[in-house]
Amino acid sequence: MEECYNIEFKDLRKILDSNGNLKSDGLRDLAITSVAFANVQGGNIIIGIENKDKEPPIEQIIDIKVTNETISRLRSLCFNVGLVLNEIETHINGGQYFSISVHPTFKSIATTADGKIYIRVGDQNQPARSEDIVRLASEKDAFQWELQIRSVTINEIPEKNIQWFAGEIRNSDRVKQNIKELTDIEIIEHYNLVEKSKLTNLGLLWLGSSSQRSRIVYPLTVQYIVYDELEKKVRKEDWQDYSKNPKELLLDIEKHAIELTYYDEFPHGLFRNKIRHYDERLIRELLINAIVHKSYTISGDIFIKVYNDRMEITNPGGLPLGITKDNILHTTHRRNPHLIRILHDLKLMEGEGTGYNLIYEITSRDAKAFPIPISNYNSTSVTQYSKILNEEAVLLLDFIAKNYQLSQKEFIVLGIVARHKKVLATHLSKELQITDDDRLRSYVNRLNEQSILITRGIKKGTEYLINPKLIVNSKINVKPTLKTIEQPRLKALIEEVLRISQNLTVNEIQTKLGDVPIEDVRKSVYKLVKSGILEHSPDKTYRKYWLAKKNRNDKEK
Structure with a gap:
């Protein structure tokens, strides 16, 4: 375990002086972390362990009076923050530590006692800028958007829509048996589509008719636009009649977006390899991301723009607070958690937090650039280029996949190394969006042990290369290069x-x-x-x- 967007380690010496009394500076630091956690997704503060040590000092003893006084003082130093003191725990080395759980604030903004606002970005606590505060206020409202009750009663909903939804849930192998055994009405209540016999916004999205969906302040609408090589618009499709629920909309987009099914060919011995410009799983994940992370409190359509060399998908609303283009691979944030749950249970998306890992694996195997997210307050755009950067890398990774059992993150590493021929450890860490050496080792250790990768240099000067012997064994005609x-x-x-x-x-x-x-x-x-x-x-x-x-x-x- 290491520090991340929802875990923070604190050495006991940072909050206690040499006499065992609480330090004001240390408590203020805890208050800042608590506020930052509360404003994003919540988290855990583990006290008694230094981040670099991973375990408490041997035979460290914590007095219960210290834990009680810590939580009491901490509550007075931050507002709108839910704190829970957990039991003192003993590590296998004999040292003790304790933790404080911080609940996320859903309807208010957390602040320190002196009125300062912080947010959690990656493993850092950052002061909220003016634009962050505006987004934060908007996020609190957006989080509740799904559950806001509308004036439409359950009796006004077409019976076939309720039966369809319940049938889809019962046919999914991701849903527990006890949920499948519920009645149709109980199922839609379980998924928060109905509250007190009235539909929620989420219920209108899934069960409503066209006219009922149109009553949502900012309903789900999509535009698909194709451009030629001069970037002139040549074709357009749109879904703005509110006639489809999210699943029907997703499948219809995939059906009509024929330009996304084009592929490249390149020779491989007596045969020719075909690789789609955009893998169907990649398209699905990017579309799902746009739907579930759309801010339904901001006006605007989801745009899918297809150019000669790239695809851009844009949705209203910036990236959720705490997520940036530099930590998107390892940080999760649920803007519309109930919508995400339904799409997951209907097998339309991967598990929470795994979507971008899948996208990175697909682009690595196809030797393509990773997607480029760009976000501001009003929108988030993701650009995916179609060009194969290295045809030899595609063949090499295909050979490795057939001869080795590797994990998803190992394929991501191989894709990076194969594309670049040779990668410095610092550059590899940056591409993988990690800062800890131990985490990098978890990505590359098995690849080194199986002699798939070799290394040159030491520490930050370490270079990773594909093992030349493996390239020889693959019998792929790899062109010599001075890069290595x-x-x-x-x-x-x-x-x-x-x-x-x-x-x-x-x-x-x-x-x-x-x-x-x-x-x-x-x-x-x-x-x-x-x-x-x-x-x-x-x-x-x-x-x-x-x-x-x-x-x-x-x-x-």
């Missing part, structure tokens, strides 16, 4: 370039070497200067390099 050249050989190559052409900048050297990454060239040049093999001009900008006179004479001999 080792440092000693690269240094010798740079010396040879400068023997032929003197006075070159790093960029000019890299141009002559072809596809060697500029970072590798720069690193080797600096090492050659440090060892006295190269000399350079005094310029800081556009500095030129040449072989030192002694080395030039040696080369000429």
